[in-house]
Amino acid sequence: AQRVTQPEKLLSVFKGAPVELKCNYSYSGSPELFWYVQYSRQRLQLLLRHISRESIKGFTADLNKGETSFHLKKPFAQEEDSAMYYCALSGYGGSQGNLIFGKGTKLSVKP
Amino acid sequence: DVKVTQSSRYLVKRTGEKVFLECVQDMDHENMFWYRQDPGLGLRLIYFSYDVKMKEKGDIPEGYSVSREKKERFSLILESASTNQTSMYLCASRVINYGYTFGSGTRLTVV
Numbered sequence: 050a051q052r053v054t055q056p057e058k059l060l061s062v063f064k065g066a067p068v069e070l071k072c073n074y075s076y077s078g079s080p081e082l083f084w085y086v087q088y089s090r091q092r093l094q095l096l097l098r099h100i101s102r103e104s105i106k107g108f109t110a111d112l113n114k115g116e117t118s119f120h121l122k123k124p125f126a127q128e129e130d131s132a133m134y135y136c137a138l139s140g141y142g143g144s145q146g147n148l149i150f151g152k153g154t155k156l157s158v159k160p
Numbered sequence: 161d162v163k164v165t166q167s168s169r170y171l172v173k174r175t176g177e178k179v180f181l182e183c184v185q186d187m188d189h190e191n192m193f194w195y196r197q198d199p200g201l202g203l204r205l206i207y208f209s210y211d212v213k214m215k216e217k218g219d220i221p222e223g224y225s226v227s228r229e230k231k232e233r234f235s236l237i238l239e240s241a242s243t244n245q246t247s248m249y250l251c252a253s254r255v256i257n258y259g260y261t262f263g264s265g266t267r268l269t270v271v
Contacts, residue, residue: 055202058200083259091264092262092263092264092265093203093250093262094262095259095260098259135202135203146191146254147193147205147208147218148193148203148205148260149205150195150202150203150204151202152200152201152202153202
């Protein structure tokens with residue numbers, strides 16, 4: 050079964066501390082992985098996707114196929130990073146291309 | 161920038177009413193989606209459409225229907241609103257092999 054698991058509902062860190070939001074997935078094939086972010090009272094927006102291998106707002110995520118994980122990391126958290134983060138996957142072609150979301154992790158960065 | 165516009169930001173409806181949620185995208189995308197977003201449950205796919213007059217059920221279609229008469233517009237219909245349909249509803253459109261663009265959401269309260 051296709052599934053995305055984000056084990057933490059809430060993650061609270063202090064400003065300047067490293068942050069890691071965990072994401073594990075289950076998929077029979079080679080999915081594409083995404084991280085989406087939703088800031089307070091804003092729309093859900095794409096943060097990064099694994100195939101682009103880029104760093105956005107200091108965040109990076111590496112796809113580990115052996116551990117079926119796609120954890121989101123940032124070495125030094127900022128208060129403006131406080132938001133809801135969703136990990137998502139999609140396959141390729143037809144309905145396989147639909148996004149499947151995890152339940153989300155709320156990141157709170159304290160001053 | 162792709163724009164996905166949801167006609168209402170907040171709606172309050174009575175139990176048993178027929179409710180229409182409208183979504184319009186301006187980039188000629190073929191694929192459109194309706195999700196509901198609930199705390200602790202993440203985003204769950206209600207319906208999606210790959211083309212005009214085409215629709216497919218998502219994971220939680222019960223109590224909902226959709227209409228896609230024009231490529232740019234995808235409507236979600238609650239045939240007889242119930243209190244358990246109180247939620248945030250998100251519309252999205254997609255370019256093939258790219259991420260989704262989301263609307264700002266409609267927060268529906270059924271009383």
